Amino acid sequence: MTRPSQELLRSISDEHVLRSLMSERKLTRAELATTTGLSKPTVSESVRRLVESGLVADTGERTPGGRGKGRVGSFYSLAEDIGVALVIAIAPDGITAECVDAYGDVVGRTHHPIADPAEVAAVLPSVAAETVAAHNVRLCTVSAADPVDRRTGRLVQLPDSPFLVGELDPVAVLGPLLHGPVVVDNDVNWAAQAEHAALGVADFAYLFLDEGLGCAVVSDGEVRRGHSGLAGEISHLITAGPSGATPFIEVFGELGLRRPGTTAIDVARLRTADPVVLARAIGGVVMALVTLADPEVVVIGGSWGPSLLGAIRDECARLPRQVDVVAASVASPSLTGARASALDQLRTALVTASR
Amino acid sequence: MTRPSQELLRSISDEHVLRSLMSERKLTRAELATTTGLSKPTVSESVRRLVESGLVADTGERTPGGRGKGRVGSFYSLAEDIGVALVIAIAPDGITAECVDAYGDVVGRTHHPIADPAEVAAVLPSVAAETVAAHNVRLCTVSAADPVDRRTGRLVQLPDSPFLVGELDPVAVLGPLLHGPVVVDNDVNWAAQAEHAALGVADFAYLFLDEGLGCAVVSDGEVRRGHSGLAGEISHLITAGPSGATPFIEVFGELGLRRPGTTAIDVARLRTADPVVLARAIGGVVMALVTLADPEVVVIGGSWGPSLLGAIRDECARLPRQVDVVAASVASPSLTGARASALDQLRTALVTASR
DNA sequence: CACTCTAGTTAGGGGGCTTGCCTACAACGG
DNA sequence: CCGTTGTAGGCAAGCCCCCTAACTAGAGTG
Structure with missing residues (x-):
């Protein structure tokens, strides 16, 4: 546990000042005092320390730019070369x-x-x-x-x-x-992390349907990667294929939708396939997700996933437990x-x- | 974010003292100083505050109990009625x-x-x-x-x-x-939380096989409950039943292992059933768990789960991704x-x- | 040129933590 | 019995962090 040292207080003050500068780009010491809630002398001291350590620098800019009367203030910002x-x-x-x-x-x-x-x-x-x-x-x-x-x-x-x-x-x-x-x-x-920031939902699943098949589970606001980081590698999940229970990736093989000579899915040809058959297989994956992870919503992303949104929703409506299904909303997630x-x-x- | 107040330091000191008393039951101020790493005056002040607030009390006990020479010290402990x-x-x-x-x-x-x-x-x-x-x-x-x-x-x-x-x-x-x-x-x-404390593994799955069927997923050291708290309710997960793909709970129905008139599994009769058939169904659940949650180990608990450990292990050895399977070790988990x-x-x- | 208004500094107070030293006091040994 | 030893706890001084309040600096304004 942390020790109750005075240095702890100092570092908290410094953190306040730095984070304010990160979000506001440039501020005078007076402005820093109001945004951080610290007193003016405390801010001055902190700025002095941070300038000395090279993290913060005087921009050279001075206040009066139509801002009114009063003494000129100096704008400080993060140092140029801070990284x-x-x-x-x-x-x-x-x-x-x-x-x-x-x-x-x-x-x-x-x-x-x-x-x-x-x-x-x-x-x-x-x-x-x-x-x-x-x-x-x-x-x-x-x-x-x-x-x-x-x-x-x-x-x-x-x-x-x-x-x-x-x-x-x-x-x-x-x-x-x-x-x-x-x-x-x-x-x-x-991608799931980006979608999490956009959605603001703490528990959801992200189904990524592209050349490869992927899935991420966000629980309690964090992506959960599992022991080796392989959580959500759904290629081998058993689901409903055209000829009964089949590993997810094999569904695409059976439908002739894998690019010959590679391990990838042929996205172009896939667009001509029967959406209902694909949606059935995806529904099986969603069902396993709902059962094991209990997401509030299932987000469908990847190059071809969202185009099947309607069919997937119809399929999911038949599942014993209901879940919202939405398309991913973040660009280059x-x-x-x-x-x-x-x-x-x-x-x-x-x-x-x-x- | 926290404000850099002196009160913060005080509360950290108090927390150190309280937590020391929680784990050591009774300590003199001198002992508190060494266990917390704080100085004697700081500890004395903190104890004074905590006694005043009613959280800590002088036990009345004094040191010399064969402990040696020196001035007698007063033992402090948490107040009797602290809750x-x-x-x-x-x-x-x-x-x-x-x-x-x-x-x-x-x-x-x-x-x-x-x-x-x-x-x-x-x-x-x-x-x-x-x-x-x-x-x-x-x-x-x-x-x-x-x-x-x-x-x-x-x-x-x-x-x-x-x-x-x-x-x-x-x-x-x-x-x-x-x-x-x-x-x-x-x-x-x-139960999974108890097993987590015993195992010390951050990512595992807990399969609970009893009158009811349950499962918990521990990720990054915490039980992940999902949006509604229904993560791991595996009764409806599709798995391998005697007549093909079947919801997990239905496997027991098909085998005539559910108690008539109730929704529970008949544990007594289950012990006479073919372990291989049961293990196959369980293997399907484990496979879904491995795929979606990537546990380091799968813990088998519940009244009848561990008795099938061997059969479950054999079944899991045939899965495309390997995972350790162990029996639960905590009593009344x-x-x-x-x-x-x-x-x-x-x-x-x-x-x-x-x- | 006095006035106004803002930026920043100085002075002083309160308080938390530390070190170092002191007192209180029990046990021990000659 | 009395000095020695060793521990519990108190006290004082010092450092330093943050705060408030008052002050200085300096640019506009009428």
């Missing part, structure tokens, strides 16, 4: 990299198309190196379109499931390039979720750095 | 009530057998009233052998599932009798879990009361 977070999304068709600063602004963005998943291992370090050279990167979040081992951060292949990105150890590749932690997670988990988490981690990292 | 938590387990065959004090000691225990579930509503208030009269009851946890609505605390019947205890609103019955919160949860969830939670809540309630 950013790197956000990387690895999909079969390419790698997207972004930098977020502590204000939540995206300060850089690149996309590298990839023809073959095998290129990922080669392209990834160069993408990262480019960003690291230009910014003070303090941490990194990675979204990958494959199951991620929770402890190692490695991409893992589950038997007979689509394996889109392929063998990769992002922590080993990226870790040495920057000085902070590298957090890797499955794209569906990140995986990147959004990874970015939000990166921002959050960056901010706490900075606050902790002031201690 | 207890009431723990109630409602099962089809009876109601058990316990009182736990802040040390974790069970200071009272009664069991009221019940012939018919309908008696519960009548017996419950008298059981509670008895305890409330004898103790300063500050809160209550209730374990019930039926699904519990998370928001209201009411027992709910799911279509066609065993409904053992029957209609009941423990919060309405018990709430008026005491001055603190009443927390109601399903017996399986409490529901009561144990509810008691542990009650103790925890009682302690935090007392700590908060000192603010």
Whole structure:
């Protein structure tokens, strides 16, 4: 447990000041006093400390810009070089990299198309190196379109499931390039996190129906990843197929909807398939989700999932327990979720750095 | 966010002192200083405050009891009347009530057998009233052998599932009798909490196989109850039955293992059934659990579950993803879990009361 | 040029925690 | 019996954190 030291109070004051600057970008000491609720002398002291430690800087800007009379005040903000977070999304068709600063602004963005998943291992370090050279990167979040081992951060292949990105150890590749932690997670988990922020619902399930099949369970406001991080890898869940009980992924095989030579689902051809048969299989998955996770709502995402929303709803209406089914609402959800988490981690990292 | 006040430091000191007294029962101020890591004057001040507020009392006991030389010290402990938590387990065959004090000691225990579930509503208030009269009851946890609505605390019947205890609103019955919160949860969830404390595993699933069928999912160290509290109500999960895909509970119906006239499973007759058929059905449930929750281990509990452990393990060995299967190890797990939670809540309630 | 109004500083008070030293007092040994 | 030893607890001083209140600094305004 925490010790009751005076230093604790100081660090709480500093955290108040830093978080205010993160959300308001620039403030005078007087403004800081009102937004934080601290007294003016306390704020002045805190600002003095933070400037000295290099986290905060005088912007040089002064108040009177039509703001009225009175003495001029000095605007303070986070230091220029305070650092950013790197956000990387690895999909079969390419790698997207972004930098977020502590204000939540995206300060850089690149996309590298990839023809073959095998290129990922080669392209990834160069993408990262480019960003690291230009910014003070303090941490990194990675979204990958494959199951991620929770402890190692490695991409893992589950038997007979689509394996889109392929063998990769992002922590080993990226870790040495920057000085902070590298957090890797499955794209569906990140997407669910983004959807959670948008929906404001504490308990829901996210069904991701794309080239790969995924699912994330959000319980008590957090994505629950399970022991190895493989919670929600639903390819092998037994559900209703055209010929009886079948693993979910096999339903697509039986319908001839998997791309030959790869493990992925053929999304183009899928659009011509019978929605009722697909919805029946999806309904079986929803039923298992409702039974085991009891979501308030099931969110359907992925490139082709939402197009079946009506059929899925009809199917779910026949289930013994009712649940709301809605379409995902966040654009590029995986990147959004990874970015939000990166921002959050960056901010706490900075606050902790002031201690 | 918290404000950086000196009162915060004081309350941290008080919490240290209180928690030390909770785990050590009686301590002198000098001993408190060493166990808490605070200085003697700080401890003395804190003890003075806590005695004044009535939470702590001088026991009257003095040190020299063969402890050596030196000046006599005064032993302090939590005040006698500081309060207890009431723990109630409602099962089809009876109601058990316990009182736990802040040390974790069970200071009272009664069991009221019940012939018919309908008696519960009548017996419950008298059981509670008895305890409330004898103790300063500050809160209550209730374990019930039926699904519990998370928001209201009411027992709910799911279509066609065993409904053992029957209609009941423990919060309405018990709430008026005491001055603190009443927390109601399903017996399986409490059992999983007890098993969690014993196992020390953060992510596991608990399969409870008794007159009713239940399951709890522990993720990131907490029981995850879902939106309505119905997560893990597996009676309707589709699994492998003797004649193909069947809801879990129907497997027992098809095998003639449900007690006629009730919704419960006939445990006595079940022991004569083919373990392989049962294990196959259970294997289907385990597979869904592994897929959606990714537990490190599946714990098998309930009156008849562990007796099938071997058959269940054999069945699980055939699943595409492997998982450890072990038998539950905690005796009267529901009561144990509810008691542990009650103790925890009682302690935090007392700590908060000192603010 | 006095007045007004805001930003920031200074002074002082209250209080929490620590260190260091002191007193009280029981047991022990010569 | 009396000095020694060792522990419980108290007291004083010091540090420092936050607060309020009053003051200074400095730019507009009439």
